Amino acid sequence: GENVEQHPSTLSVQEGDSAVIKCTYSDSASNYFPWYKQELGKRPQLIIDIRSNVGEKKDQRIAVTLNKTAKHFSLHITETQPEDSAVYFCAENTPLVFGKGTRLSVIA
Amino acid sequence: NAGVTQTPKFQVLKTGQSMTLQCAQDMNHNSMYWYRQDPGMGLRLIYYSASEGTTDKGEVPNGYNVSRLNKREFSLRLESAAPSQTSVYFCASSRQGISGNTIYFGEGSWLTVV
Numbered sequence: 001g002e003n004v005e006q007h008p009s010t011l012s013v014q015e016g017d018s019a020v021i022k023c024t025y026s027d028s029a030s031n032y033f034p035w036y037k038q039e040l041g042k043r044p045q046l047i048i049d050i051r052s053n054v055g056e057k058k059d060q061r062i063a064v065t066l067n068k069t070a071k072h073f074s075l076h077i078t079e080t081q082p083e084d085s086a087v088y089f090c091a092e093n094t095p096l097v098f099g100k101g102t103r104l105s106v107i108a
Numbered sequence: 109n110a111g112v113t114q115t116p117k118f119q120v121l122k123t124g125q126s127m128t129l130q131c132a133q134d135m136n137h138n139s140m141y142w143y144r145q146d147p148g149m150g151l152r153l154i155y156y157s158a159s160e161g162t163t164d165k166g167e168v169p170n171g172y173n174v175s176r177l178n179k180r181e182f183s184l185r186l187e188s189a190a191p192s193q194t195s196v197y198f199c200a201s202s203r204q205g206i207s208g209n210t211i212y213f214g215e216g217s218w219l220t221v222v
Contacts, residue, residue: 009148043215043216044151044198045213046211089151094202094211095139095141095153095156096153097167098143098150098151100148100150101148101150
């Protein structure tokens with residue numbers, strides 16, 4: 001079945017630094033790759049997504065890259081701020097199969 | 109619009125009891141989903157309904173049943189609750205199940221089985 005591996009499981013960065021979270025997937029037919037942010041006690045919310053016909057997508061400080069050949073995609077957050085602290089989940093396809101999450105801590 | 113609404117928000121059950129989690133969406137979405145979230149395990153799909161009248165098993169369906177009552181509502185039933193079903197349950201919906209549209213989550217239901 002479909003499987004999404006997400007790394008690292010925890011990540012601490014200094015405020016202003018960049019953070020990168022990577023995911024690999026197994027199903028070569030996968031064509032949709034969203035990223036969700038979940039703050040403590042809240043619901044997951046979409047922050048950015050990418051489809052298989054695009055290699056990179058940016059939205060202000062957030063970007064996602066996709067390498068279909070290697071079957072991996074990454075979330076890049078630049079100029080991190082304390083409010084970026086949360087758990088981030090990658091996912092593939094629909095119905096979504098999620099990675100196990102990365103707990104990002106931004107240290108002021 | 110309320111989006112995705114699920115009830116109850118908190119529930120404590122005794123082993124063997126039954127209960128139903130209710131979910132409704134007001135976004136005219138075709139597809140609805142039930143996920144469970146456990147520490148370190150991410151979000152795992154229990155059941156989904158790609159469209160009204162259809163339901164399919166996800167990754168962890170054992171011990172659960174679902175009903176797609178109409179286009180708006182999708183309920184999750186635990187017939188005989190077990191401690192292993194202690195979890196946070198999220199209902200979600202999306203406009204179309206296959207094309208990869210954004211899914212929107214409800215606020216979650218915290219279930220404890222003792």
